[in-house]
Amino acid sequence: MTNQDTAVRAEGLVKHFKDTKAVDGVDLVVPAGTVYGVLGPNGAGKTTTVRMLATLLRPDAGSATVFGRDVVADPAAVRSQVSLTGQYASLDEDLTGLENLVLLSRLYGFGKAAARSRAEDLLEAFGLTAAAGKQVKGYSGGMRRRLDIAASIIITPKLLFLDEPTTGLDPRSRGQVWDVIRTIVAEGTTVLLTTQYLEEADQLAGRIAVIDTGKVIAEGTPGELKSAVGAGSIRLRLHHADQRDHARTVLAEALGAEVELDDDPVALTATLKPGEDTASQGSHALGELSRSGILVDDFSLGQPSLDEVFLALTDKVDA
Template identity: 70%
Template sequence: MSQQTPGLAIETAGLVKTFGETKAVDGVDLAVPTGTVYGVLGPNGAGKTTTVKMLATLLRPDGGEAHVFGHDVVREADEVRGRVSLTGQYASVDEDLTGTENLVLLGRLLGHHKKAARERAAQLLEAFGLTDAAGKQVKNYSGGMRRRIDITASILNTPDLLFLDEPTTGLDPRSRNQVWDIVRAVVAQGTTVLLTTQYLDEADQLASRIAVIDRGKVIAEGTKGELKASVGAGSVHLRLRDAEQRPEASRVLRRVLRADVQLEPDPVALTARVGAGTSNGRGTAEQAAAALAELARAGVVVDTFSLGQPSLDEVFLALTGHDTTAHDAPRAHDAPQADDGPQAHDGPQAHDGPQADDTKDGAAA
């Protein structure tokens, strides 16, 4: 890959990063279209943060190539830094300053005159619902407010590409929705967003394309629909009248649908993934209807029934054999090596603050 393909914000080929004997990133290939939210989905230790740090010029790759808007992240690091901004997993604004003071300070560092910096700060604080908290010290902000002020600081100068590394970790549902609204607003203004997350619903809500990464490798990539279709055409969800009938219902579904059956935490609920078709050519709806008829003949009473696409949870479990909260991948700690490549916070756009090494679980977080 000597030059980046037109229409792509990011293109990587065989990207590798090694820490000791651990390959945190093991041959990652990405193609991120401009003007979109691109999700990188995976559990802790998958290599998401290390990949972001290489793309943001915070770490030097050990192998492969990466281009951001056509610029090589190693040979043309300054050009890359001028077009990107990074918000890591933890707030990197100064907690002893107020919201306004943080934004004005960063605005001045980015080259704005004092009046322009104050105007831009006020504009962003209002846009993201922080005006009432503008005069409060950030240490008194809630978790959701801290994430909003951190993302706000990242877009003081509107970047062409914004890296969001697990931006909603630890937030309550209301705060997560507020951050999602900010992401949508940023993309509506033309910024490309690369979003790393271990929350399947977050990728489902925001990303137009998703790369599933596990143990440093991309194991699947595509739109949400493509990923869901890759593990089956749909899922049959049942709730029974009597919990004692669940073993019999499970046997019937396995026999008729020729599919694995998942027993849900609810003792009367179970789910079976339906394939695109069986040897007799029946479609998904016909398979589900046949299953219901067999359950009735077996005397199993079904209270509720639904047929839908597999969830991203089912996709990830099918692809990796574990869910996104798994902690079984090896950790690689990159703090001692963080200065081996050009630093993103040297550029005018990158916002990484004093906590540039923002992953407490190490580079492979």
């Protein structure tokens, strides 16, 4: 791949903080023009990795380039191509939304009038016009996020880092942020997204790197990762607790799968067989249950959770 096809190429990135190795040899190749997901729990090293790629931290070892420019040797060139929306909104809380964007536009070099019109246009595009004159300290989490992302595209970046853009947001705000990310990518900007949610990576990312204790433990398309982990699970809540043992037998026969009883006396979970169609396994299981006269209050067909992905992947590493 040439420089223009590869947005990020990182090899063996390492960063220590005192005694802890926050990042312990991370390799990444992010193709240009896509959303690339970095998935991992708190403390896995996601933020540290992103900060090194965005030239905010100097790696202790290893190297990284952004569109062919080295993050250590040529940070100014990297900075001119990237934008970062950090985990905590990097805005001045005392200032209003409009003032924040005007200030940053001025700092990007826009003249007074141009800065103001750019700021107003961005507020409008992000549905923040009504709050333009309010101090950011009074903004909701979703509004802050939107303003923060707006600040990141004052100049259209070639690569946008979004560090956990939806952590702590309500579902509606999360949907809005996803819409924004899709629009940004459709216009040609590469997005490197970190997240704790498999669902989010699945919805948005073309490729995902799973990172844990400072190392990439798996990499691939969402489909590849999921099939490596299993096909997910069925979770049931029954109407009568005394039907649970019966239900367990029925499910085990119908699916040929492992069925676990939950702590909740009316709930049980069946792990689906990997490689087979999840939806048809689900409807088959439901059919068998109703034929056996078992009353089901609640039925959910879940993708593997991040926990399951991790358990599966870390098991593999140990073996």
